[in-house]
Amino acid sequence: MSAHKGEQSLATVGLTKTFGGVAALDGATVSFRHGKVNALIGPNGSGKTTFFNCVTGMIRPDAGRTTYRGRDITARPPHRIARAGIGRSFQLCRVFPRMTVLDNLLVAVRPPNLPAQLAGARKREETERARYWLTRMGIDHLETAEARNLSWGQQKLLELAGVLMSEPELILLDEPAGGVNPALIDRICDLVRELNAEGRTFLIVEHNMDLVMSLSDHVVVFDRGRPIAEGPPSVIQSDERVLEAYLGV
Ligand SMILES: Nc1ncnc2c1ncn2[C@@H]1O[C@H](COP(=O)(O)OP(=O)(O)O)[C@@H](O)[C@H]1O
Ligand SMILES: [Mg+2]
Numbered sequence: 142m143s144a145h146k147g148e149q150s151l152a153t154v155g156l157t158k159t160f161g162g163v164a165a166l167d168g169a170t171v172s173f174r175h176g177k178v179n180a181l182i183g184p185n186g187s188g189k190t191t192f193f194n195c196v197t198g199m200i201r202p203d204a205g206r207t208t209y210r211g212r213d214i215t216a217r218p219p220h221r222i223a224r225a226g227i228g229r230s231f232q233l234c235r236v237f238p239r240m241t242v243l244d245n246l247l248v249a250v251r252p253p254n255l256p257a258q259l260a261g262a263r264k265r266e267e268t269e270r271a272r273y274w275l276t277r278m279g280i281d282h283l284e285t286a287e288a289r290n291l292s293w294g295q296q297k298l299l300e301l302a303g304v305l306m307s308e309p310e311l312i313l314l315d316e317p318a319g320g321v322n323p324a325l326i327d328r329i330c331d332l333v334r335e336l337n338a339e340g341r342t343f344l345i346v347e348h349n350m351d352l353v354m355s356l357s358d359h360v361v362v363f364d365r366g367r368p369i370a371e372g373p374p375s376v377i378q379s380d381e382r383v384l385e386a387y388l389g390v
Pocket of ligand 2: 232
């Protein structure tokens with residue numbers, strides 16, 4: 142996290158992924174800046190989630206390369222990409238519903254079958270870190286609640302806490318505000334600003350344009366599996382290609 146702001150963060154060249162004849166990604170060449178809040182927007186089906194799945198190693202692209210801070214990560218499995226410093230959240234939020242809030246964070250970083258002798262000290266340290274992140278998310282009072290009893294927005298905050306448990310430098314968020322009530326959307330925005338000020342880079346897929354425009358430094362617009370425009374929010378808002386893509390003209 143000590144690297145220069147403005148340095149290249151995540152970048153792809155010619156990223157391509159086809160599902161049964163449909164090009165979800167169609168030679169996407171794009172790069173995001175280190176230290177910034179970047180946004181990736183575009184109509185439904187334009188390939189944003191597939192882009193996240195490819196760059197995090199969850200699905201293998203048919204063609205193209207991905208680099209992170211200059212290093213090729215294309216063929217790496219998800220756990221190695223995570224270890225390189227990239228964390229992500231999911232559009233449909235992944236928490237274990239019948240597990241407590243605290244346990245959700247502990248399993249986020251540790252395989253459940255670690256031998257008891259090894260587990261003790263590590264568990265104490267991880268519990269402390271889990272409480273730290275729960276406090277920062279504002280959900281520490283829910284530590285012993287089962288995750289399924291949290292509101293949707295609180296579950297998203299829990300998922301974000303789980304992502305932060307592995308101390309990622311780059312955080313990919315897939316629709317963090319989707320279905321979340323306005324008060325918690327403000328909380329999520331504040332957190333992104335704080336975490337960015339502390340040195341973390343963001344790449345956010347989001348449909349809430351007020352959020353995208355107020356939060357991001359740089360916006361990339363996807364249409365049909367590739368970027369069609371990019372720039373600061375003020376420029377993107379009035380870009381004709383962007384309006385066309387959204388209106389389906
Ligand atoms: N696992 C999959 N199997 C088949 N088609 C998929 C799969 N994932 C995505 N697609 C298709 O790829 C296209 C892009 O989808 P997606 O990346 O989810 O778009 P977005 O996140 O921008 O809404 C869509 O046409 C979608 O139906
Ligand atoms: Mg999506």
